[in-house]
Every structure is written in structure tokens, then in C-alpha cells.
Amino acid sequence: MARQHTENLLRRYKGKLVTLRSVSGNVYKGQVGEITNDYVLLTNRQSDNETQTFVLFEAIESIEVGD
Numbered sequence: 001m002a003r004q005h006t007e008n009l010l011r012r013y014k015g016k017l018v019t020l021r022s023v024s025g026n027v028y029k030g031q032v033g034e035i036t037n038d039y040v041l042l043t044n045r046q047s048d049n050e051t052q053t054f055v056l057f058e059a060i061e062s063i064e065v066g067d
Contacts, residue, residue, distance in 0.1 A: 003037065003057045010040050010063070018042070019064040020055055028053050 010018075013032050020028045020042070030042030030053060040060075042053045 006057050006060060006063075007035060007037060010035050013065055016065060018066075020060055021062045021064075022055065022059045023061045024059065028055055 010032055014035065015031060017029070017031055020040075022028070028042055030044045030051075033041035033043045033052070035041070039054050039056045042055060044051045044053075
């Protein structure tokens, strides 16, 4: 059930800038793009070449919305 809550939360912030902290200690920052039942796609459109980062829901420890 926790994955469903995470998915619904991220759908609410689609297109917004978020910072995700993972259980391994990594920090991912980007705009919320595609959302599936397993992962979220973060994009960085501010740089010249758009980077894409896929983060699995089971790896997410916390979500911070905004700058």
C-alpha cells in the first residue's frame, strides 16, 4: 500500500521540481515526468542535454517539493 501512496503523491506534483532522498543516501533532483507503479522519471531540463533519472519507489526514503 505504501507504493500506491507514493505514486499518488508524485502524480500530484507531476511537472514540478522535487528532491528525492534514497535509502542508500543518494539525492536525486529533477522535474517529475513519467510515473508508473514501480518507478518515477526525473528530468533535468535546465541543462543543455536533458538528463533522465529513473528512481524505484522502494528506494525512496523522502520527497521534498520545490527548490
